[in-house]
Amino acid sequence: MRRHAHEFAQAGFVCLVPDLFWRQEPGVELSDHDPEHDKKAFDLYYDFDYDLAVRDMEDTWHFLQRLPECNGKVGAVGYCLGGKLCYLMCCRTDIDCAVAYYGTYIEHHIREAKNLHRPFVLHMALKDRWVQAEVNERAAAVTQTAERAARGGHGRPRGLQMAEKQRRPAVYYAMEGHKRPSGIFP
Numbered sequence: 001m002r003r004h005a006h007e008f009a010q011a012g013f014v015c016l017v018p019d020l021f022w023r024q025e026p027g028v029e030l031s032d033h034d035p036e037h038d039k040k041a042f043d044l045y046y047d048f049d050y051d052l053a054v055r056d057m058e059d060t061w062h063f064l065q066r067l068p069e070c071n072g073k074v075g076a077v078g079y080c081l082g083g084k085l086c087y088l089m090c091c092r093t094d095i096d097c098a099v100a101y102y103g104t105y106i107e108h109h110i111r112e113a114k115n116l117h118r119p120f121v122l123h124m125a126l127k128d129r130w131v132q133a134e135v136n137e138r139a140a141a142v143t144q145t146a147e148r149a150a151r152g153g154h155g156r157p158r159g160l161q162m163a164e165k166q167r168r169p170a171v172y173y174a175m176e177g178h179k180r181p182s183g184i185f186p
Helices: 002-010 035-046 050-065 081-092 106-115 133-143 159-165 170-175
Strands: 014-016 074-079 097-101 120-125 146-149 182-184
Touching (some): 002 074, 014 050, 050 074, 050 081, 074 081
Parallel strands (some): 014 182, 074 097
C-alpha cells in the first residue's frame, strides 16, 4: 500500500495509509510476495470487524480533511479488503469519492448499494480467483459503476498503472482542479 500511496503522492495527493489491523495486531507488515504473509492476512481478515474499520476510515478522512496541506476534499482508494471498505464508505458516509480495486465480499453488503450517493468506481477482474463471476455481475448491476479488467486476476493491474493505461479513477474526477486533495489507502 505504501508504494501505491507514494505513486499518488507523486501525482499531487496528500496520502495516508491507515493501520486497519491495529485492534488485532498493531503495526503488522504484510507483503503479497510472501506465502506466510498470505496466511497471516487471511487470519486477520476472517476476524476483521468491517463496521469498526469504516468508523476508523471515517476518522482518518476527517483527520486528513483538516490538514493544512489538504483542500478539504478526501477520497479513498482500496484494494481487496480495502476495496470493500471503500464501497462501505460510499454507502455509509459523505466521503467525496472512492475507488475499489478487486473488492472482496461486497456481496455480503450488496443491499447497501441503494445508499451509494457519492462517486464510486468498482474495478473488477474477470479472472479473479477470490470473487466469483456471478458476484462481479451482481455488483456491477447494482452499483452501475464497474470497470472490468479482462486479462488480469485478483490484484492486477493496480493504482496509477491501471489509471493511466485505461481510465483515470474517480478520485481524479472528484478532486480534479484542486491543488492538494487527500486520499486514504486502506
